[in-house]
Amino acid sequence: MSWVTKTLKSTLGRKLIMALTGLFLILFLTGHVSGNMLLFKNDGGEAFNIYAKFMTTNPAVKVLSYLTYISVIAHVIYSIILSRQNKSARPIGYAESKASTNSRWASRNMGILGTIILIFLVVHMQSFWAQMHWGDLPVVTYDGEEYKDLYSIVNFAFQNIFMVIGYVVAMAFLAFHLSHGFASAFQTLGWNHKKYSPAIKAIGQFYCIVVPVLFAAMPLYIYFTS
């Protein structure tokens, strides 16, 4: 085995991949939430549709989007590998366990939280991402240029109260995943320092609330305003 494969097969190498892909997904979420804020603009979706076209055609964004796909896939694959390794490290469990006295719930349930996020991702990509790429979307024209009207699809989807509830609940799970994951990734990278760790933890707690709340506000806003 070469040193590279040996390292990636070690527990620390596996965790390194989890942390790097997780952090990249956090970067992605930041961009995603910022762009989608255009949904709050009262312009019938013009700014949002122009943005959506840019995101699916710009070559630089293409590179980033492929990195995102790779990150999601690697993050999920390694979460399965790690979960199996961790499970097999304790074949017989305890009859009585007071884990809640020594650790936070989210940190002990990253796999369950991640699985729910994954189910959400599949539904989410099917409803919007796949539609934008291959769907038969209505076309709108702004300033003589044609745009796929993704906004109308989004608008239609969030007339459905069950869609809205599903999205809000999924964002709650994302919040819990990030409430542990954000700071955890830095610890995995070895970035634990008196000067920086308190700030990392504080930013993590801020981020894990603000970003999911903004995401959850979008379906709610559309449902209640249209």
Next chain:
Amino acid sequence: MKLTLKIWRQKNSSDKGGFATYPVDHVSKDMSFLEMLDVLNEELTEKGEDPVHFDHDCREGICGMCSLYINGKPHGPLQTTTCQLHMRSFNDGETITIEPWRAKAFPVVKDLVVDREAFDRIIQAGGYVNVNTGGVPDANEIPVAKTIADLAMDAAQCIGCGACVAACKNASAMLFTSAKVSQLALLPQGQVERKTRAEKMVAQMDAEGFGACTNTGACEAECPKGISITNIARMNREYFSAVMSSDNV
């Protein structure tokens, strides 16, 4: 005090094992937990039954030999070793559940005794320094800053009890291994083998079948010696920089 003990009994490593319940009476609040078990064992021996096997040695909190998962926590309700735990931490009439450490890498030998040689093999893999023999070196020949010495000594407090593994949901040995990597990586004497040490100790830790670290912090919360997970971050740095720059291809 009157207590009911629910204790894991297992004849040997291949036996399936199960819980047995024992009532104990006349337990003093000032007894240590292990003394309470001694009393039970005396009664069992007098009745001609097999006494409950458990590990212990110094009984003063320094050797790391005692273990026991008591009422859902390693070393019981306090952040101390089982030998330093006293019956005043329990209530009259309580049922106390006592289980062995649970980890694939710590197989049960008998009853509550587990084999922790996996830790010894991690130490053998790299937890040492090579020094040239010869005359006794002068004290203070190698200067070490007080702050660094303190960090190394904090890490060196680890007594190898395995409560971190027992507490971790993944049965991970990261806290133990990182304490052992740190205590040497911090000191000048540990520089010679610094890179190979991190690589070999992590490889051995993996080979023993311990789980990975999810950074839950359970180990740190339960460690009787207060070993901090900053050591885990340090070991991660040591390991990543070692694999990037060592000569082991």
